[in-house]
Amino acid sequence: MTTSTNKWISEWLGGLGRVTLLARESIASLFTFKVAGKDLLYQVYFIGVKSQSVVLITGAFTGMVLAAQTYFQFHKVGMDTATLAVVGVSMCSELGPVLTGLMVAGRVGAAIAAEIGTMRVTEQIDALRTLATHPVDYIVVPRLAACVIALPLLTAESIAMGIAAGYMVGVHLLGIDAAYAWHNLVRYTGAVDVCIGLIKALIFGGLVALVGCYKGMSCGEGAEGVGRATTEAVVYSSISILIANFFLTLVLGKIFNIT
Amino acid sequence: MIEARDLRKAFGTHQILDGVSFKIERGESVVIIGRSGGGKSVLLKQLVGLLKPDSGQVLIEGEDIVPMNERSLLRVRAKFGMLFQGAALFDSMTVAENIAFPFRQRKDLSPADVAKKVSDALEVVELPGTQNKKPSELSGGMRKRVGLARAIVYQPEIVLYDEPTTGLDPIVSDSIDKLIIRVRDQLNVTCIVVTHDMRSARRVGNRILMLHDKRIYASGTPDDIFSSQDPIVRRFIDGVSDPKNIF
Ligand SMILES: Nc1ncnc2c1ncn2[C@@H]1O[C@H](COP(=O)(O)OP(=O)(O)OP(=O)(O)O)[C@@H](O)[C@H]1O
Ligand SMILES: [Mg+2]
Numbered sequence: 001m002t003t004s005t006n007k008w009i010s011e012w013l014g015g016l017g018r019v020t021l022l023a024r025e026s027i028a029s030l031f032t033f034k035v036a037g038k039d040l041l042y043q044v045y046f047i048g049v050k051s052q053s054v055v056l057i058t059g060a061f062t063g064m065v066l067a068a069q070t071y072f073q074f075h076k077v078g079m080d081t082a083t084l085a086v087v088g089v090s091m092c093s094e095l096g097p098v099l100t101g102l103m104v105a106g107r108v109g110a111a112i113a114a115e116i117g118t119m120r121v122t123e124q125i126d127a128l129r130t131l132a133t134h135p136v137d138y139i140v141v142p143r144l145a146a147c148v149i150a151l152p153l154l155t156a157e158s159i160a161m162g163i164a165a166g167y168m169v170g171v172h173l174l175g176i177d178a179a180y181a182w183h184n185l186v187r188y189t190g191a192v193d194v195c196i197g198l199i200k201a202l203i204f205g206g207l208v209a210l211v212g213c214y215k216g217m218s219c220g221e222g223a224e225g226v227g228r229a230t231t232e233a234v235v236y237s238s239i240s241i242l243i244a245n246f247f248l249t250l251v252l253g254k255i256f257n258i259t
Numbered sequence: 260m261i262e263a264r265d266l267r268k269a270f271g272t273h274q275i276l277d278g279v280s281f282k283i284e285r286g287e288s289v290v291i292i293g294r295s296g297g298g299k300s301v302l303l304k305q306l307v308g309l310l311k312p313d314s315g316q317v318l319i320e321g322e323d324i325v326p327m328n329e330r331s332l333l334r335v336r337a338k339f340g341m342l343f344q345g346a347a348l349f350d351s352m353t354v355a356e357n358i359a360f361p362f363r364q365r366k367d368l369s370p371a372d373v374a375k376k377v378s379d380a381l382e383v384v385e386l387p388g389t390q391n392k393k394p395s396e397l398s399g400g401m402r403k404r405v406g407l408a409r410a411i412v413y414q415p416e417i418v419l420y421d422e423p424t425t426g427l428d429p430i431v432s433d434s435i436d437k438l439i440i441r442v443r444d445q446l447n448v449t450c451i452v453v454t455h456d457m458r459s460a461r462r463v464g465n466r467i468l469m470l471h472d473k474r475i476y477a478s479g480t481p482d483d484i485f486s487s488q489d490p491i492v493r494r495f496i497d498g499v500s501d502p503k504n505i506f
Contacts, residue, residue: 036363119349126309127347131361131409132337134329 019214025136026144026210039142047108047143048150054103055154056161062095063087063162067170081180087166088189092197096159097151098245101204104151105237109212112143113233116216117226125217135217144209151205152198159197163189196252203248204241211237260285260449261306261417266315268301275301276312277473285416288443288450290460290481292495293470299453300344302470303419306451307339308332319417340415344422344453346406348394354381354405355390361413380408385434400427407435411442418442420452424459432459439463457496461485469495 071083116139119125125135163185170176215233219225266279275298283289293299304310306317308324316323324335348357358377362368368376381387384404394402403426410418420439424432436459442448443463454460460467460481467484469477469492477484477492485496494501 122350123343123345123347124349126304127341127343127349129309129329129332130307130336130339130341132333133360133363134333 015214015218018218019210022136022140022214022217023206023210026140026213029134029137029141030145035137035141035145039138040145043142043146044150046111047104047146048153051104051107051150051154052157054107055100055158058099058103059091059096059158059161060165062099063091063164063166064169066090066095066162067166068174071170071174071176080174080176081184082188083170083174083176084163084167084181084185085188087170088163088185089193091159091162091166092189092193093200094197094245094249096162097155097197097200097204098241100151100155100158100201101208101241101245102238104147104154104205105208105211105241106234108147109208109233109237110230112209112212113216113219114226114230116213117219117229120217120219121222121225140209140213140217143213144206147205147209148202149205151208152201155197155201156194159194192256192258196248196256196258199252200245200248203244207240207244208237211240260287260320261451262316262318263302263306264316264318266302266305266312266317268298268305268310268312274473276305279315279470279473279475281468281475281478283449283451285449286443286447288439288452288463288465290464290467291451291453291470292455292457292460292467294495295455297470298473299470300421303341303421303451303453306419307336307341338416340410340413340418342403342406342410342418342420342423344425346394346399346402348402348405348409350394352393353390354386354392354394354397357394357405358409358412360409376412377408380412381405383411383438384408385431400431403427404431404435407438411448414446415448417449417451420450420454422453422455424454424456432456435459436462457498471495 067083067087070086071080074080074083116125119139125139128135128138167181167185171178171181212233215229215236219229261283262281264280266276267274268276279302291299291302301310305312308317308327311325315325317325319335319338322335324332327335349360352360355374355377358380359373362373362376377390378387381389384407386401386404386408389397389401389405394405397405403423407420407423410420423439424435427435439450439452440463443450450463452459452463464481467477467479467481468475469484471477471491477487477489479487484492487493
């Protein structure tokens with residue numbers, strides 16, 4: 001192995017360790033320190049309410065495309081009425097949480113990293129520390145809590161939107177029989193799928209906030225450093241969502257015993 | 260009250276401080292002078308634990324803060340006020356919110372009390388009525404004065420000023436100098452002032468430390484330093500560059 005890959009691997013592992021330490025510090029602070037309600041609400045507003053349009057559009061078009069594509073394939077084997085069951089299950093347990101997570105990573109993860117990174121390079125973080133305020137308490141915890149609260153809600157909206165849009169396309173555009181479509185949708189999409197989706201969303205919310213905060217806090221010097229931190233926050237949080245999703249699917253599948 | 264023992268600090272291979280030691284008593288005001296890039300800001304940050312020295316000790320009232328973690332440092336830092344070289348105002352907040360920040364966790368103060376303290380502090384730094392401005396709407400010198408107001412509004416025991424008068428007009432510089440002296444004398448605050456302004460160094464300091472070549476090169480009362488015959492000190496306070504360094 002060359003020295004550069006060696007260095008890369010050790011840096012990567014170091015980063016992973018520091019993110020874990022940040023997570024531990026934040027969780028400890030979450031349970032001891034009272035987050036100022038105003039800060040938390042503002043973050044929920046910024047992260048949750050302001051992300052709605054993006055997330056709803058994503059959900060709607062994914063649901064529609066999924067319905068159309070599934071219908072095209074199922075129509076060949078005469079299984080038209082099962083289309084919405086596929087849409088329901090995949091929106092709930094996979095596409096809803098993952099796409100919402102990715103959209104929020106792009107919008108919120110980037111914003112968090114850029115904001116904290118700028119605070120760091122302009123010494124505002126140092127100023128915070130001299131004013132006897134722990135940056136984790138004041139900066140990381142409200143964002144983490146807000147993401148963890150907002151993402152499941154956004155995901156639920158996106159799932160609902162996706163299924164509704166899929167239903168519209170399937171029933172009104174492609175002409176699937178409404179009664180059968182609805183029957184199969186409800187029959188195959190269970191509360192378990194929704195639960196899995198929301199649990200995933202919760203974890204993705206934590207990942208986006210932690211990676212964004214970590215990248216911002218460890219931002220390099222100057223405008224270039226902030227730019228790089230922002231890009232890396234989006235890239236790493238997206239990748240970690242995709243990787244985590246695979247393991248969550250396996251683990252949650254086992255726990256909820258879906259086969 | 261504050262003691263630095265043999266501080267060493269390097270960034271990468273670039274050694275900034277190499278064995279800096281000094282001791283500052285309660286109520287004293289010490290001016291640190293030295294060349295630009297000589298490590299004065301780095302030294303100040305080590306005194307509040309914002310940076311960790313590579314080796315050496317920083318004792319605050321006898322307690323070594325170097326091995327402390329961030330949480331325990333918060334308690335120590337409550338004694339400090341610091342004016343940053345670039346003011347470091349929170350740019351998402353208004354001037355009033357910036358100055359009121361230290362009172363954020365204080366439940367015993369009503370919003371009216373806090374507003375009163377903020378307007379008094381702004382009065383002191385000669386910026387009355389700027390409460391609702393954002394830092395981006397202020398000039399560099401005004402920002403610095405807001406930073407100063409934020410550093411002293413909660414009456415800390417020790418105030419560190421990083422170039423309080425740089426970039427200010429002579430009249431405001433003079434009033435800032437007087438302010439530093441007044442804060443020191445009335446509240447018995449210990450202060451450390453980093454400055455390039457020789458006039459203010461002479462006025463605000465009981466003692467001057469000169470940082471040169473990674474160490475404390477000279478130390479003494481303002482009169483000692485300003486009458487020093489040492490060529491390096493002399494050149495610095497007279498502001499004479501080394502002719503061979505020009506071309
Ligand atoms: N975070 C950092 N990373 C790397 N090098 C740094 C860092 N901070 C400061 N330095 C270096 O340390 C040296 C001292 O910097 P410092 O800001 O303490 O100088 P200074 O004495 O305050 O100068 P000035 O009077 O211009 O403010 C400089 O050479 C600078 O390049
Ligand atoms: Mg400096």
